[in-house]
Amino acid sequence: MVVLHLFGGYEGRLYATPSEAVMIQLKINGVARSFDGDPQMPLLWYLRDALGLTGTKFGCGIGVCGSCVVHQNGAAVRACMTPMQSAAGAEVVTIEGLGAGEPGGLHSVQKAWIAARVPQCGYCQVGQIMQAAALLKSTPRPTDAQIDQGMEGNICRCGTYQRIRAAIKAAAGEAV
Amino acid sequence: MSRIENVSRRGFLQGVVSTGAFVLGAQLLPETLYAAPSDLAPDATFGPAGDPVSTTAFHPNVFVGLEPDGTVVIVAHRSEMGTGSRTALPRIVADEMEADWSRVRIVQAIGDARYGNQDTDGSHSVRSFFDDMRQCGASARVMLVQAAAQQWNVPVGECEASPQPHVVIHRPTGRTVGYGELAAAAAKLPVPPKASLQFKPPSDWRYIGKDAAIYDLEDICTGKAGYGMDAHVEGMLYASVEHPPVLGGRVTAVDDSEAMKVAGVKQTVQIDPFKPPHQFQPLGGVAVIADNTWAAFQGRQKLKIKWDDGDNASFNSEASRKELEQTVRRPCKVAWNRGDVDAEFARAAKTLEAGYYVPLLAHASMEPPVAVADYRDGRVEAWAPTQDPQAVQETVGKAVGIPKENVVCHVTLLGGAFGRKSKPDYVAEAAVLSKKTGRPVKVVWTREDDIKFDFYHTVAATYMKAVLGANGMPTAWLQRSAFPPIGSTFELNNTYGSGGELGMGWTDTPFVIPNFRAENGPATAHVRIGWLRSVANIYHAFAVQSFAAELAHEAGRDQLDYLLALIGPDRVIDRKALGADYDNMGADYKDYPVDTARLRRVTELAAEQAGWGKRKLGPGQGMGIAAHRSFVTYVATVVQVEMDKQGKVRIGRVDSAVDTGTVVNPDSVRNQMEGAAVFATSLAKYGEITATNGAINQGNFTDYGMCRIDEAPREIHVHIVKSDAPPAGVGEPGVPPFSPALCNAIFAASGKRVRELPLTRSGLA
Numbered sequence: 001m002v003v004l005h006l007f008g009g010y011e012g013r014l015y016a017t018p019s020e021a022v023m024i025q026l027k028i029n030g031v032a033r034s035f036d037g038d039p040q041m042p043l044l045w046y047l048r049d050a051l052g053l054t055g056t057k058f059g060c061g062i063g064v065c066g067s068c069v070v071h072q073n074g075a076a077v078r079a080c081m082t083p084m085q086s087a088a089g090a091e092v093v094t095i096e097g098l099g100a101g102e103p104g105g106l107h108s109v110q111k112a113w114i115a116a117r118v119p120q121c122g123y124c125q126v127g128q129i130m131q132a133a134a135l136l137k138s139t140p141r142p143t144d145a146q147i148d149q150g151m152e153g154n155i156c157r158c159g160t161y162q163r164i165r166a167a168i169k170a171a172a173g174e175a176v
Numbered sequence: 177m178s179r180i181e182n183v184s185r186r187g188f189l190q191g192v193v194s195t196g197a198f199v200l201g202a203q204l205l206p207e208t209l210y211a212a213p214s215d216l217a218p219d220a221t222f223g224p225a226g227d228p229v230s231t232t233a234f235h236p237n238v239f240v241g242l243e244p245d246g247t248v249v250i251v252a253h254r255s256e257m258g259t260g261s262r263t264a265l266p267r268i269v270a271d272e273m274e275a276d277w278s279r280v281r282i283v284q285a286i287g288d289a290r291y292g293n294q295d296t297d298g299s300h301s302v303r304s305f306f307d308d309m310r311q312c313g314a315s316a317r318v319m320l321v322q323a324a325a326q327q328w329n330v331p332v333g334e335c336e337a338s339p340q341p342h343v344v345i346h347r348p349t350g351r352t353v354g355y356g357e358l359a360a361a362a363a364k365l366p367v368p369p370k371a372s373l374q375f376k377p378p379s380d381w382r383y384i385g386k387d388a389a390i391y392d393l394e395d396i397c398t399g400k401a402g403y404g405m406d407a408h409v410e411g412m413l414y415a416s417v418e419h420p421p422v423l424g425g426r427v428t429a430v431d432d433s434e435a436m437k438v439a440g441v442k443q444t445v446q447i448d449p450f451k452p453p454h455q456f457q458p459l460g461g462v463a464v465i466a467d468n469t470w471a472a473f474q475g476r477q478k479l480k481i482k483w484d485d486g487d488n489a490s491f492n493s494e495a496s497r498k499e500l501e502q503t504v505r506r507p508c509k510v511a512w513n514r515g516d517v518d519a520e521f522a523r524a525a526k527t528l529e530a531g532y533y534v535p536l537l538a539h540a541s542m543e544p545p546v547a548v549a550d551y552r553d554g555r556v557e558a559w560a561p562t563q564d565p566q567a568v569q570e571t572v573g574k575a576v577g578i579p580k581e582n583v584v585c586h587v588t589l590l591g592g593a594f595g596r597k598s599k600p601d602y603v604a605e606a607a608v609l610s611k612k613t614g615r616p617v618k619v620v621w622t623r624e625d626d627i628k629f630d631f632y633h634t635v636a637a638t639y640m641k642a643v644l645g646a647n648g649m650p651t652a653w654l655q656r657s658a659f660p661p662i663g664s665t666f667e668l669n670n671t672y673g674s675g676g677e678l679g680m681g682w683t684d685t686p687f688v689i690p691n692f693r694a695e696n697g698p699a700t701a702h703v704r705i706g707w708l709r710s711v712a713n714i715y716h717a718f719a720v721q722s723f724a725a726e727l728a729h730e731a732g733r734d735q736l737d738y739l740l741a742l743i744g745p746d747r748v749i750d751r752k753a754l755g756a757d758y759d760n761m762g763a764d765y766k767d768y769p770v771d772t773a774r775l776r777r778v779t780e781l782a783a784e785q786a787g788w789g790k791r792k793l794g795p796g797q798g799m800g801i802a803a804h805r806s807f808v809t810y811v812a813t814v815v816q817v818e819m820d821k822q823g824k825v826r827i828g829r830v831d832s833a834v835d836t837g838t839v840v841n842p843d844s845v846r847n848q849m850e851g852a853a854v855f856a857t858s859l860a861k862y863g864e865i866t867a868t869n870g871a872i873n874q875g876n877f878t879d880y881g882m883c884r885i886d887e888a889p890r891e892i893h894v895h896i897v898k899s900d901a902p903p904a905g906v907g908e909p910g911v912p913p914f915s916p917a918l919c920n921a922i923f924a925a926s927g928k929r930v931r932e933l934p935l936t937r938s939g940l941a
Contacts, residue, residue: 038439038470045470049414054406055399057591058469059542060623064877067542095399110397117389120847121258122396123403123542123591148886155877157542157592158258159854160847161888 024088028053029097039085043077044068046084047094055095055126059155066154067123069130070094076134095126098133109133112171120158128154132168141172180315180370183239184363192283193241193249198319198359200240200367202312240269240316246342246356248275253285253294254301255563256392257541257590257597258851259907260844261301263391265309268302268840271383272313272376273320275355276342282391287565287585295564297598297707298761299807299905302840306903314373316362320344323361324353341382378838378900387843392589404561404588405620407548412616413442415609416472418479419461419629420449422870423703424486430462434478440471444479445612447605453668454704456571458605459629465613469620489870491702493536493635500637500699501531503658508697509672512683512755515691517641520652524643528730530723532640533932534715534915536865537633538880539708543591544626549606550616555582556607561590563598575604576611583607594855595707599631624875631706632865634659636715640723648731649741652691655719657682659712660701671698673712675757681716681804681912684754686772687724688744702870709855713806713912718933721802721916726929735920736783736801743803746773761807767902768808774835777897778812779803781833785895786814794818797828800920802913807905809836810897813853813913815889817921825922825940827857830889832910837901845906849894852910858883860915861941864934881936 024035028051035046047053047070056079059067063081070079071093099106106114109132119125128151135142135150142150147168156164183201193199241249250269256262266282269275285291317337324344325332328351335346343352378385395401420426432444442465449460464475521527547560549572556576562568565585573580590597606619621629636659645651661677663670673682673696682694708714721739728738749770754760760768783789783801793799796819803812816828832849839845862881866873874880919930922940935941 041468041470045468049468049470052408053399054408057403057543058405058620059544060877061473062623062876062878065542065623065882099398106398113397114389114393117393117843117847119258119390119393119396120260120851121256121542121590121592122392122401123405125396126399129397152884152886155542155882155884157540157594157855157858157882159851159857159883159888161854161883161885162850162892163847164885 024084026087026090026092028092029094029100035084037084040083042080043070043082043084043087043092044079047079053094053096057123057126059124059127064153065124066127066131069127069154071130071134074137076131095130098130107133109136109167109171112167116163116167116170118160118163118167120160124154124156128156128164132164132171136168136172142168180312180367182319182363182365182367189239189241189249193243196244196360197249198242198363200312200316202308240273240312242316242355242359242362244356244359246279246354248273248280249283250280251283251285253291255294255296255565255587255590255593257296257563257593259848260390260841261296263388264302264840264844265305266391267383267388268306268309269313271381272310273316274337274341274382277383279342284587286587287569289566294566295598297563297595299809299907299909300761300763302903303763303808303905306838310375311370311373314375315367318368318373319362319365320355320358322365323358327353327358327361338380384838384840385842388841390844402588403543403591404546404559405543405591407559407588407618409548409550409559409616412548412618413465413467413613414469414472415463415465415606415617415619416469416476416622417447417461417463417605417619417625418476418481419459419625420483420485421628422483422485423454423459423488424449424452425483426460426486427462427481428484429482431480432462434480435464435475438466438471438475438478440468441466441475443613445609447608453666455666456567456599456601456604458575458601458608463605463609465609465617472620473622485870488702491867491870493866496702497533497635497637500635500658501533503697503699504531504637504639504656506697508656508658508695510693511678511696512694513692515652517652517654517691517693520643520691521641524652527641527643528727529639529641530726530931532638532715532719532722534636534718535863535933536635536703537708537859537863538627538630538865538874539594539596540627540880540882541590541592541594541596544623545596545602545621546619547603547606548616548618549603549610551576551607551610554578555584556610557584557586558603558607559586559588560600560603561588561593561597562600562603563590563593563595564600567598568600568603571600571604572607576607594709595711596630599706623877627865627874627876627880628872631665631704633708633711633714634661634705638715638719640719642723642727644727644731648733650689650727653687653689654693654695655682655685656695656697657715657719658697658699659715660699660705662705662707664701664705671700672696676759677712679758679760680712680806681720682712683758684749684770684805685720686749686770686775686805687742689742703867703872710806710908710911713804714859714915717802717804717912718915721804721913722919722931725800725916725920725923729923734789736779736788739801739803740776740779743772743776743779746776761905763808768904770805774810775803775805778810778833778835781895781897782812782814782831785833785893786816786829786831788814796925798921798924798926800917800922800924802916802920804909804912806909806912809834809904809906809909811909811913813917815914815917815921817918817925819926823939825935827887827889827918829891829893831893831895833895833897834910835897835899836904836906836909837899838903839896840903842896845896846894848906849910850892853892853914854883854888856911856914857888860918860933861887861935864936
């Protein structure tokens with residue numbers, strides 16, 4: 001998108017009332033960050049509005065669609081339901097950092113997603129990929145039932161579930 | 177047809193391609209639209225200082241550029257919401273141009289009337305622009321071959337572009353030259369007349385008909401793709417708007433003192449209510465402006481607003497449903513007629529009747545409405561996920577009181593749309609707020625805003641009545657519908673379905689029945705009505721294809737055989753027989769007639785592939801079929817279901833056969849058909865918007881449910897009919913046959929006939 005000024009950075013401050021003001025330290029994609037804003041602010045808006053890490057998406061705001069999945073200390077969490085104070089000291093990985101250190105900068109799940117041509121509009125796919133990566137980490141060879149269980153929290157309105165399932169199996173090294 | 181010119185030295189793609197590039201522009205619109213020079217804005221499309229324009233100027237709306245380094249730049253003038261048009265159209269150009277796809281760069285166009293209609297809906301991007309794209313590509317190819325012949329000083333007939341992409345070869349000597357090296361010379365050549373162009377035969381197509389990844393695939397999978405939600409301009413503020421809970425309501429008092437105490441909140445701004453008819457105007461309400469999204473949301477929760485709800489506070493969807501159902505039990509306006517159904521009904525010993533119901537539906541694209549607008553010195557620059565950037569120009573212009581030409585709309589990727597993002601009320605909100613605050617403003621709708629303030633797919637009640645003859649086939653068939661029409665969004669007191677709506681599977685039902693009448697009754701809208709993926713076909717196909725199966729059962733016939741008998745002998749329906757109001761989705765009837773042979777073929781193909789009549793089904797299992805032509809494409813779907821111990825339906829295998837004419841990207845067709853089955857599963861199982869005292873009851877995915885991976889059809893098989901007919905629609909036509917096929921399968925599995933959606937109402941989901 002040549003016309004967009006993406007990742008433009010945030011120039012304002014994320015205010016907190018003085019009594020609440022605490023310095024929260026965390027690591028995001030390996031970079032140390034400190035945050036002194038509203039500790040109740042969800043991680044999602046810190047990533048998006050403050051850091052310009054817009055790969056993580058806003059979908060429902062109540063943790064039921066999975067568009068905002070990131071990894072917190074290796075586990076999939078909903079960034080829209082993760083207050084900054086609960087991310088204190090955490091190692092957070094977003095889609096921007098998922099493939100770091102991998103050949104071609106792509107995680108195996110991303111490669112499988114590309115090979116299976118999963119996305120249509122693509123908006124939910126970052127959350128799907130982050131969720132699938134976490135699923136495969138804990139369950140390297142998931143059954144269909146385990147895929148159902150692991151992925152049912154992620155909505156795709158375009159309806160790409162069949163390809164998501166195939167891509168997860170491919171990333172797990174299974175014949176699809 | 178297009179007029180194509182060499183615009184290499186006229187700066188049209190300034191800032192997009194380098195000055196040495198070869199650029200062709202194709203004008204797709206009739207001359208008359210450009211008659212008055214005063215109507216012509218400076219060329220804002222690709223740079224601030226395009227060529228001055230005159231009455232005789234050429235105003236291309238499709239661009240192909242070739243850089244000296246060989247990069248081909250193609251401008252996508254339609255929006256990308258997941259259907260793949262941003263990839264498909266450039267591939268048509270590249271194919272005819274013999275360009276190397278890996279060296280093609282796609283640039284998204286802004287909104288500009290010069291592109292003609294940019295409203296990316298109605299499943300017609302490929303259908304409407306296939307020929308123009310080919311012409312553009314063929315012209316570029318011919319000119320590059322000419323440039324090479326000139327360079328070598330050989331007869332042009334000895335040179336050709338194929339078979340190796342991106343080079344011209346001199347056949348007698350085998351010499352080759354790359355496209356990039358020819359850019360400068362081609363830039364000086366005249367465009368060949370259209371009549372002289374040789375188009376590639378389909379057997380030589382390099383990309384058309386071949387599977388391809390969408391252009392943005394890798395960006396999407398790495399989080400780099402730019403959606404409206406990701407737009408950012410320097411110095412922008414964030415806004416969240418509390419809308420009147422009832423359509424037409426207005427603010428009577430606001431107390432924002434608590435909202436202003438929220439850290440990060442800058443101010444609150446009232447937005448005026450719309451003047452009826454609402455069209456795409458902002459709904460009005462109170463905006464909280466803050467320096468991040470979260471603060472705007474928090475501040476909004478602290479607003480204390482008193483509303484005057486207005487007349488629509490009397491709207492209750494359950495009571496309204498009864499009115500609709502009563503309307504269709506009485507004679508309505510005749511929309512289409514053959515023979516005399518009344519005489520046949522009067523004579524009959526037995527008539528069969530059924531009423532069907534489909535409620536209001538919300539679009540619920542994963543990306544809620546969102547936009548950034550920057551009002552400055554009587555001009556607006558906007559960034560939006562929009563299906564219709566020209567509607568943005570118009571709506572924003574009216575909302576802030578400036579000419580639409582002073583609105584520049586950048587089109588981002590769309591995180592789903594399904595028709596919602598053709599209506600740019602949310603962009604107008606951003607513009608109004610930018611004007612009032614003097615800063616660029618990003619308006620972010622919450623999921624609750626999205627579901628409570630949609631332009632809903634309309635609610636519809638239908639009533640069907642038939643008489644069966646001695647052979648079990650109907651001798652008379654009556655169908656009546658009533659639904660608040662889309663026209664109510666644009667015009668007060670608009671209560672009847674338009675020719676466009678009724679032409680979506682109601683007045684073009686291609687059944688061989690001697691006496692047939694389609695009627696439509698009045699219905700008043702109390703919420704904003706819009707179009708949603710496949711539009712009126714949803715409730716029309718649900719009624720027609722369910723009732724056909726009901727009659728098959730009554731006649732003791734196999735559903736498939738009965739449907740094929742209703743479709744009857746292969747024939748093309750006479751255009752005149754469809755009536756003057758039938759618009760055929762704007763497609764030329766001579767190229768896109770109602771052809772029952774194609775409907776029959778997809779019906780037989782879906783059935784055969786699904787193993788209809790052959791597959792062994794256990795207890796509680798069943799198969800259902802439905803076939804429907806929409807968006808000038810033919811689709812038949814077979815759904816297999818199993819009833820579980822709790823009596824809930826589980827969808828197993830789905831087979832969809834589609835005849836959509838010439839296919840540009842088969843993988844996209846499969847993707848769209850797979851997606852349509854899931855979209856329709858959501859609709860059939862959970863899709864229901866209700867209202868109490870004018871306010872919408874649902875607000876998030878917790879009460880407006882979506883099909884998730886564990887309940888999606890486990891196997892969706894898409895069967896594409898090979899066809900050299902002109903390309904037809906792909907994004908929408910997979911949806912309409914799904915719900916009736918599903919409900920027909922439920923009947924086969926359980927004996928339960930479902931006549932209302934969603935299935936939650938019948939305890940089946």
